[in-house]
Amino acid sequence: xxxxxxxxxxxxxLEHLVPGAMTEALAGDLLEDFPRRGPAWYWRQVLLxxxxxxxRRLRRKWLSIAFSFAWIFGGGEWLARLNMWLFSxxxxxxxxxxxxxxxxxxxxxxGIVMNxxxxxxxxxxxxxIVKSFSLRAFTxxxxxxxxALAVSDVAITFLRGNQYRLSWxxxxxxxxxxxxxxxWTAQRRASPTAT
Amino acid sequence: LQSKYFFNxxxxxxxxxxxxxxxxxxxxxxxxxxxxxxxxxxxxxxxKYTRRDVLLGSVYATLERLQEKGLVTSELGESTxxxxxxxxxxxxxxxxxxxxxxxxxxxxxxxxxxxxxxKGESA
Numbered sequence: 001x002x003x004x005x006x007x008x009x010x011x012x013x014l015e016h017l018v019p020g021a022m023t024e025a026l027a028g029d030l031l032e033d034f035p036r037r038g039p040a041w042y043w044r045q046v047l048l049x050x051x052x053x054x055x056r057r058l059r060r061k062w063l064s065i066a067f068s069f070a071w072i073f074g075g076g077e078w079l080a081r082l083n084m085w086l087f088s089x090x091x092x093x094x095x096x097x098x099x100x101x102x103x104x105x106x107x108x109x110x111g112i113v114m115n116x117x118x119x120x121x122x123x124x125x126x127x128x129i130v131k132s133f134s135l136r137a138f139t140x141x142x143x144x145x146x147x148a149l150a151v152s153d154v155a156i157t158f159l160r161g162n163q164y165r166l167s168w169x170x171x172x173x174x175x176x177x178x179x180x181x182x183x184w185t186a187q188r189r190a191s192p193t194a195t
Numbered sequence: 196l197q198s199k200y201f202f203n204x205x206x207x208x209x210x211x212x213x214x215x216x217x218x219x220x221x222x223x224x225x226x227x228x229x230x231x232x233x234x235x236x237x238x239x240x241x242x243k244y245t246r247r248d249v250l251l252g253s254v255y256a257t258l259e260r261l262q263e264k265g266l267v268t269s270e271l272g273e274s275t276x277x278x279x280x281x282x283x284x285x286x287x288x289x290x291x292x293x294x295x296x297x298x299x300x301x302x303x304x305x306x307x308x309x310x311x312x313x314k315g316e317s318a
Contacts, residue, residue, distance in 0.1 A: 029251050032235060048253075056256055
């Protein structure tokens with residue numbers, strides 16, 4: 001006879017990693033059928049439910065994912081030129097002479113300001129393309145972009161400060177993710193019921 | 196079967212939003228059960244007739260999609276100790292859902308009708 005208690009780790013994974021409104025009903029069904037089926041069946045059901053949920057989520061969000069990466073990777077050079085034009089007046093590197101932590105704070109703040117323009121432009125264009133542009137949605141996405149940029153710039157500064165050799169790929173991936181998170185936040189604000 | 200006719204049927208199916216294979220199975224299982232049903236009986240009904248293992252996660256993902264399309268409705272039921280206090284969710288096919296099943300059946304029957312039978316099989 002099977003152990004009547006299902007694997008706790010599997011239940012935790014199910015409750016935390018399976019998206020959607022049906023998770024509670026699914027978890028109840030799996031618990032109900034567990035004594036008859038056993039732990040191997042339970043694990044299989046949980047792991048495949050997680051994978052199914054992940055693919056469903058990716059399928060629903062493929063446009064925003066493709067746009068974010070295409071915007072940063074495809075338009076990188078063009079966006080760098082835009083930045084150079086926008087911030088040509090700004091002297092660069094003067095903050096190194098400031099005492100720590102001000103030098104670090106100004107460097108991160110400058111990074112945020114300089115990267116915000118291309119990301120904001122990308123956010124606005126995407127919202128217009130999918131017809132969910134509103135001031136409320138755009139503001140939510142913009143605020144998220146600032147917060148996410150701060151986190152990614154701290155990570156990049158930390159890695160550079162510790163003599164890690166960074167190729168252009170890591171910052172580009174991070175900025176793509178920042179844009180993606182901003183888009184998702186904006187869309188959730190535009191239609192709160194969207195998953 | 197002329198390829199032109201074959202593709203016309205698929206184009207027609209896409210336009211009318213016919214059901215996918217598993218969506219059709221889930222809806223048919225619900226109609227066969229003839230009463231509001233939750234995940235386990237629906238999965239059991241599909242397993243009984245297809246003789247293949249069914250994932251409850253896929254059943255619920257499909258039911259969620261069918262509900263978004265207005266083809267089924269759901270309501271919360273009782274919660275038991277065996278379910279760790281989690282409520283059951285009972286599903287019922289809507290009139291639109293039943294109509295969509297009938298339309299899909301007609302389209303598939305038309306497709307089968309024009310197909311030559313494999314060797315050794317009689318009509």
